Amino acid sequence: MMQTQSTWLPRNLSHFWRRLRALTIKEFRQLIRDKSNLAIGIFLPIALILLFGYGLSLDIRNAPVAIVLEDGAPMARDVVAGLRGSDYIAPRYVTTMAEAEALMRGRQVDGIVRIPSDFSRQLAQGRGTVQLVVHGTDAATAASLRGYVSAAIDGWNKRRADSAGRVSAAPGVELVDRLWFNSANSSTWYLVPGLIVLIMTLVGGFLTSMVIAREWERGTMEALFVTPVRSLEILLAKIIPYFAVGMGGLTLCLVAARGLFHVPLHGSLWVLMVSSMLYLMVALSLGLLISAAARNQFLASQVAVIITFLPALMLSGFLFDLHNVPTGIQKVASILPATYYVELARMSFLAGDNLNLIVRDWTILIVQFAVLITGARLRTKKTLDR
């Protein structure tokens, strides 16, 4: 390959700055005039913040539960009274299991709590059982529901033990844990840092995935190539405006996190900002690489969704805990830039700065950026040969 260095790096720096400035102004103008870009860059983050902040919550509220009181004794009534008092469960009393099952099948209730007819008798013998049936189609709701119901029963056990003046066994640690978290709207706290990752990925990966492909499609690339412009200038001019949009999205998220949802920031702001900039650069260069390789806007946007947005949503630990996934998926997650940014963001918000973690994750992000931007540059050679 006879490609000389001069194609990439201009010898005269004043020319470099002049051309970079001209291209950057052009990109900004196009960005502002293209309404779909603005929609993705500004309105989508706002919509996501409101949607995730208020709409999506992993906690349950007023979940309908059928309560089958087969045993009419006061003791049995007392047990279920504990369920009624909570915000999480909206009880519906029925008298037979068949009725409850019908409700369940019609998805009118999410679970059934059954007090069997021999409950008080068995309880008197020291081992009363309460049956809990949970609708399993929604795993998250099912798990939460199980938690609330057993917590309520445990609570009743405890009260009864106290009133009986006997020392009872300590309640299950996991239950206490769950209750403790639910004392605040904790899943919002947990989700907002992940949300920032999602928005940065959208702006960085998805928006930029189109910009080079668009130049190929509209034939502007060919015209640009036969000017003194260098490929590095074309790439930089594309990174700068979208970097600004990404930082704008980050600011929106931070304001929302502190102002609307009162998410605490335990770490320092500057660590969060640097982490965000690093991640944004990685996402931008990945988007540019996709765009340069695909040379077709439709293909580029599909690829970007599949290899940046979806993994950031599913595999970065944003929604699903990575400790519980198979090793294969853990390996995939470990090469995703989003995984490290989720880790850094959660650290900043919820845990506070941890130097070892910062050094490790920053290094990984910097290496990823260097690899990706080099790839994008190699893919944007000034030639029409493929």
Added chain:
Amino acid sequence: MTTTALTVDAKDVVKRFKGAVGGPALNGITLSIPKGQLTALVGPDGAGKTTLIRLIAGLMKPDSGSLYTLGIDVAAKPQEVQDLISYMPQRFGLYEDLSVMENLNLYADLHGVPMDERRERFDRMLSMTDMAAFTNRLAGNLSGGMKQKLGLACTLVRSPRLLLLDEPTVGVDPLSRRELWRIVQQLVEEEGLPVIVSTAYMDEAERCKHVIVMTEGQVLAQGTPDELCRPAKGRCFVAYPREGELARTLQARLIDDKRHVLDAVPESGAVRFIQAGGTEPRDLEGILLGARCEATPSRLEDGVMTLLRERATQDGHEDAVETKNSSVQLDTKDPIELIKVRDLVRQFGSFTAVASTSFSVRRGEIFGLLGPNGAGKTTTFRMLCGLLPATSGFLEVAGFNLRTARAPARARIGYVSQKFALYGNLSVTENLTFFGGAYGLGRQELYAQVERALDEFQLREKKDERSGELPGGFKQRLAMATALIHRPEILFLDEPTSGIDPLARRAFWRRITTLAAEGTTIIVTTHFMEEAEYCDRIVIQDAGRLLAIGTPHEVRSQASGAANMNEAFLEIIKKARESRQTGFNAVEA
């Protein structure tokens, strides 16, 4: 860096594309283009013109051979070449969401044109292109012709050492075409700028000092236009049809006799043709049927057609049109009016794209719509096809009023759009079957029609190939076959010959005249004014108004003293614009 007297110096340049079927795109090009002259590249589609220009511009590297542009080894130092040249690709990369001025400024910045020089240069470019009034308009809102002019202006924001133009006038109307050439010639004269231009128009090549004829990746011939006329010398004739015979009927008979006639085109009511070598007058008696025949001096187009046809005969592949029906002659006085248009108006907001237009088209007529970019042709066209409702007026197609019965009218028409509008990843047969089904053909009928189309349009050899990967000529035949799959009474063709080489255009028009002879009504738009001679009647539109209607002869005589349709067209448009005396702006309708 070496200094030579050559603008381009190529030796045995070969360029092959990965995965491409057939021979290499460039197959041993050896060329030397001297400094300071206007050079034209002509030849059929796929001859390798664009590839050669891209290699000269350093956008691709040759697989073998050496290529020097302005004395620089362009494969080794593409950037050095690109710092010196200006290049306008076929589809020039204007940023449609930037204004005229912003586009100019961007390219000036990229080329490093200093501010003081820039003002003078911009003034000159804007006045040359007549765009001084539109500097704030977004490039995307300009008409096709204005976009090309802006593209040229952006290419010329600085004085290059070499200007490369790749088919700058494709899809551009005669008016804008003339203006583009005026600009180029002015630059050649004033700045001594060397220009290499590829073109499908022979009258453009005729203006150049040096013409290079390419075919199948090779240089077939080169020389001055005069030198290239020679192959056809003494073989060009004009035949005048007998009373009551259409020029295109005589033309069809002539062009069908491939053994004795190399080329025939209708021109000014007569037929111009080139005899094959060794043809005796009596060989043509059976075709001319007593039509008066005169010798005429050969032109560049005749020379090039002769070269290309003789080469194609040697290679033994020709795009021969199935002409079994050429003897069928329909009575052109058929009184049935298939299309009736009265006081048709279409407005977009406050902008009137089509103003009070009336005409009618008879069964079996070839009816041409001519006009500059933005004249309202496409809008008229879309209303006739029922794709766009009229603002007011009466519109009847195949007996159906388009206001009340759009669907039944659509079943009677076929439409070939300007761009390739078929499914690129479906095969030829799949496309035909799909569109046949969409038009509601029953299974047996559909099968029969697909088989017929494969034969009639010579698509059988490629019937299982993906449509998107077909060569240009096949794509166009497939588009026509698809539009005709349901045997419509009326066929609409929107600029069917834009960017198509002369050989393929002859074959295309031979098909159209056959269809018309069989009774299909044809409505066609074109930017090649000489093609209007194939039409029974034409209209000329400008700024939404109908300026002329009639047979080609009637329209020519409306512009007194016009030798051919191109001149008549320019004259009629000029007169109409002068009489209006308003600042015309060509907004694409």
